[in-house]
Amino acid sequence: MKITKKVFKEEMIQRLKEKYAMDISDATPQELFHVLGSVVKTYYADDWVQTWKDYLTEETKQVYYFSIEFLPGKMLKSNLLNLGILDTVRDGLTELGFSLDDIVDQEKDMALGNGGLGRLASCFMDSIASCGLPGNGNGIRYDYGLFKQRFVDGYQVELPDEWLNNGNVWEVRKESKAIDVRFGGDVYMMPLADGRLKPVYENSRLIKAVPYDTAMVGYQNDVVNTLRLWSVEIPASEESKYRSLEDRRELEDLTAVLYPDDSNERGRRIRLLQEYFFVSAGVQSIVRYFKKLNKPLTTMSQSIAIHINDTHPALCVPEMMRILLDECDLSWEQAWEITVKVMSYTNHTIMSEALEKWPIELMQDLLPRMYQIIEEIDRRFVNQYRKYYEADLIERTRIIRNGQVHMANLAIIGSHSTNGVAKLHTDLLKNVVLHDFYVIFPGRFNNKTNGIAERRWLQLSNEPLAKLLDKTIKTSWRQKPNDLHLLQNFVEDDAVLSAIEEAKYKNKVALAQYIKETTDIVVSPNAIFDVQIKRLHAYKRQLLNLLHILKLYFDIKAKPDLQMEPRVFIFGAKAAPSYSYAKAIIKTINETAQLINNDPDVKDRLKIVFLENYNVTLAERIIPAADVSEQISLASKEASGTSNMKLMLNGAVTLATLDGANIEIRDAVGKENIVIFGLTEEEVYAYYHAQNYNALGIYEDSPTIQKVLNAFIDGTIPNIQFEGQEIFDSLIKYNDEFFVLRDFDSYCLAQKRIEELYQDKRRWQQISLINIANAGKFSADHTVERYAEDIWQIEPVFAHKELTR
Numbered sequence: 128m129k130i131t132k133k134v135f136k137e138e139m140i141q142r143l144k145e146k147y148a149m150d151i152s153d154a155t156p157q158e159l160f161h162v163l164g165s166v167v168k169t170y171y172a173d174d175w176v177q178t179w180k181d182y183l184t185e186e187t188k189q190v191y192y193f194s195i196e197f198l199p200g201k202m203l204k205s206n207l208l209n210l211g212i213l214d215t216v217r218d219g220l221t222e223l224g225f226s227l228d229d230i231v232d233q234e235k236d237m238a239l240g241n242g243g244l245g246r247l248a249s250c251f252m253d254s255i256a257s258c259g260l261p262g263n264g265n266g267i268r269y270d271y272g273l274f275k276q277r278f279v280d281g282y283q284v285e286l287p288d289e290w291l292n293n294g295n296v297w298e299v300r301k302e303s304k305a306i307d308v309r310f311g312g313d314v315y316m317m318p319l320a321d322g323r324l325k326p327v328y329e330n331s332r333l334i335k336a337v338p339y340d341t342a343m344v345g346y347q348n349d350v351v352n353t354l355r356l357w358s359v360e361i362p363a364s365e366e367s368k369y370r371s372l373e374d375r376r377e378l379e380d381l382t383a384v385l386y387p388d389d390s391n392e393r394g395r396r397i398r399l400l401q402e403y404f405f406v407s408a409g410v411q412s413i414v415r416y417f418k419k420l421n422k423p424l425t426t427m428s429q430s431i432a433i434h435i436n437d438t439h440p441a442l443c444v445p446e447m448m449r450i451l452l453d454e455c456d457l458s459w460e461q462a463w464e465i466t467v468k469v470m471s472y473t474n475h476t477i478m479s480e481a482l483e484k485w486p487i488e489l490m491q492d493l494l495p496r497m498y499q500i501i502e503e504i505d506r507r508f509v510n511q512y513r514k515y516y517e518a519d520l521i522e523r524t525r526i527i528r529n530g531q532v533h534m535a536n537l538a539i540i541g542s543h544s545t546n547g548v549a550k551l552h553t554d555l556l557k558n559v560v561l562h563d564f565y566v567i568f569p570g571r572f573n574n575k576t577n578g579i580a581e582r583r584w585l586q587l588s589n590e591p592l593a594k595l596l597d598k599t600i601k602t603s604w605r606q607k608p609n610d611l612h613l614l615q616n617f618v619e620d621d622a623v624l625s626a627i628e629e630a631k632y633k634n635k636v637a638l639a640q641y642i643k644e645t646t647d648i649v650v651s652p653n654a655i656f657d658v659q660i661k662r663l664h665a666y667k668r669q670l671l672n673l674l675h676i677l678k679l680y681f682d683i684k685a686k687p688d689l690q691m692e693p694r695v696f697i698f699g700a701k702a703a704p705s706y707s708y709a710k711a712i713i714k715t716i717n718e719t720a721q722l723i724n725n726d727p728d729v730k731d732r733l734k735i736v737f738l739e740n741y742n743v744t745l746a747e748r749i750i751p752a753a754d755v756s757e758q759i760s761l762a763s764k765e766a767s768g769t770s771n772m773k774l775m776l777n778g779a780v781t782l783a784t785l786d787g788a789n790i791e792i793r794d795a796v797g798k799e800n801i802v803i804f805g806l807t808e809e810e811v812y813a814y815y816h817a818q819n820y821n822a823l824g825i826y827e828d829s830p831t832i833q834k835v836l837n838a839f840i841d842g843t844i845p846n847i848q849f850e851g852q853e854i855f856d857s858l859i860k861y862n863d864e865f866f867v868l869r870d871f872d873s874y875c876l877a878q879k880r881i882e883e884l885y886q887d888k889r890r891w892q893q894i895s896l897i898n899i900a901n902a903g904k905f906s907a908d909h910t911v912e913r914y915a916e917d918i919w920q921i922e923p924v925f926a927h928k929e930l931t932r
């Protein structure tokens with residue numbers, strides 16, 4: 128559809144009149160946002176309907192991406208970009224006397240996710256649509272997204288995220304597609320005359336799952352896919368069962384909040400119900416759709432792929448079995464074959480506390496039929512494989528053991544594909560963490576290195592760089608991320624090199640402004656902007672970063688006229704509300720910031736800025752302005768990382784351990800264009816095997832480390848009596864689980880190297896250019912294309928259109 132500026136302006140004026148009965152000149156940005164949102168919706172409405180129809184009539188195979196988290200952030204600008212009307216709308220608004228950016232600010236972040244996992248799901252949604260792949264998201268419409276973080280006296284305080292307060296322009300409620308979900312009560316199997324068994328439910332409850340659909344607009348390709356999020360309601364037929372307000376509340380709370388722990392969910396009833404709720408609603412609606420196609424159920428895998436994003440949706444396996452057995456009357460063998468062919472699973476971590484397990488009693492109590500089916504899957508698994516493998520291996524891989532249901536085991540056994548999210552991670556899965564499964568099912572394991580939606584993380588968030596790229600290498604990179612390679616030809620071009628620096632400088636000025644406004648800290652855009660942005664976790668080692676900052680600080684104190692490249696250390700991180708160690712680190716960083724930022728001896732050589740409420744929108748501000756990308760997790764612990772890719776794409780230089788996708792970034796840019804330090808994964812495992820790591824010994828041997836660590840307990844860093852001791856003890860008394868002290872010297876040297884490189888201006892610009900030029904391979908477009916070919920076996924729809932044309 129061709130939308131001209133004139134048509135757009137008229138439409139805005141008209142709609143504003145209809146909706147708010149006012150002249151456009153009187154409208155607030157908030158009112159303009161709502162009107163603009165609804166106008167944009169009309170621009171993709173036809174394509175959305177058409178995409179549904181095409182999939183149905185052409186019987187296209189579709190993937191359904193099940194994820195308990197989606198983290199899209201704001202959607203207005205990306206919809207405009209993908210519709211190809213960003214400039215038209217911006218110019219039109221300017222002519223009407225408004226700025227698009229002010230209006231964009233009005234949108235609340237859709238923050239229905241914690242961190243990497245949820246953001247990955249959203250990057251995939253963008254890329255699936257943009258590659259013309261038939262795919263849909265399936266998740267939960269939480270009333271409250273991830274908490275809003277504030278700092279009070281340096282402590283993290285959590286406030287509710289009331290993102291739906293002003294309504295949500297993008298969603299469409301589809302009452303007519305609601306689904307009943309059953310839970311609780313008892314179930315027993317009744318034999319029918321023909322010998323089959325039917326489940327009979329007693330005292331179980333029905334809840335209504337209502338879908339809210341959001342359009343996933345593809346990049347200038349007329350494809351509009353759907354993200355379907357489910358919300359709970361009490362069905363009319365069940366009203367009488369809810370006598371008290373409290374009864375109702377318990378139920379309505381089911382989709383109220385997102386659990387704020389990004390990798391360690393305690394076994395809470397509501398969480399298990401959330402998992403079953405969106406899985407059951409999603410799988411039921413998929414089977415209902417498939418039945419419309421009038422094809423034999425045994426061919427389901429030719430039309431449907433279901434992806435299980437981490438184990439939270441692993442109940443997809445028994446739920447599909449339930450539907451095929453109880454509602455479609457298939458035999459176990461038939462149902463199982465279909466289920467395994469349809470399902471695939473991604474593992475996102477090797478951290479054992481994140482491998483989900485549920486107590487048997489809880490599962491039996493809340494989901495009795497699910498538990499029966501899981502028991503039978505487990506029984507058959509043991510029966511089938513004990514012939515071939517030793518008893519221990521079977522015991523370790525079975526689903527039910529030690530009184531718990533092991534969700535990863537269920538996902539692996541019940542699907543045809545298990546993938547890790549970076550090469551190293553997949554190797555660790557095969558060789559260590561999931562080795563037993565790899566022995567049984569070697570063909571099921573594969574790697575799919577994560578990727579990012581480069582449209583959002585460069586085209587939208589870094590306009591100065593995007594414009595420079597257009598000027599230098601033309602615009603094809605916007606469609607084909609690999610064309611960023613063309614920039615490599617300019618690595619000796621002084622004009623381009625300094626233009627890259629100028630673009631970065633512009634972004635740093637903008638971030639410095641934001642820092643001033645939000646924290647009142649003044650930072651110089653000429654300083655190195657050194658950035659660590661990610662969830663606060665011990666294994667991600669924000670602490671290592673802090674120890675190095677303290678070392679620099681003591682260097683200055685010891686030698687007041689020390690020459691040093693000025694640095695601004697920028698942090699963004701939320702801690703899970705119950706993760707007290709992570710919160711202690713936040714408090715300590717904030718107190719250290721107070722100390723250093725206000726010490727006149729420092730003379731602006733060091734600044735620490737911990738920005739509140741890190742989220743997608745804040746990431747979009749920080750990343751374009753970053754010089755240094757801190758990716759310093761202990762080798763083997765970060766499955767992939769994705770901020771590493773976003774920062775590289777924006778020309779930051781990576782300072783990293785050989786962990787997750789950092790290894791692949793090094794391979795892409797060459798080892799001269801990245802700064803690597805620290806233990807390798809082999810060395811970490813060697814310590815585990817020898818059990819000879821001795822943190823106290825390192826402390827005793829190093830005066831520098833002593834000086835830095837003592838600052839935590841001797842009052843040097845103020846107001847952290849309790850937190851300082853907790854952190855000190857974690858390193859010394861509890862032997863430093865993540866080898867922070869072991870990597871400290873190596874990290875300091877690497878930081879020195881960063882400084883030297885930065886001082887060689889031209890060299891730095893070249894490294895920056897090379898990083899941008901080689902970031903195309905981390906586009907999520909490539910990643911989802913690999914999933915599509917290798918795992919889901921789906922094809923782009925325009926291939927279809929071409930054929931039928």
Ligand code: GP0
Nearest residue numbers: 243244389390475476548766767768769
């Ligand atoms: C992994 F297991 N991740 C988990 C989890 O529960 N939550 C979560 O966000 C992250 C990883 O930590 C990651 O390394 C990875 O890239 C991301 O999942 C997507 O695969 C952080 O970037």
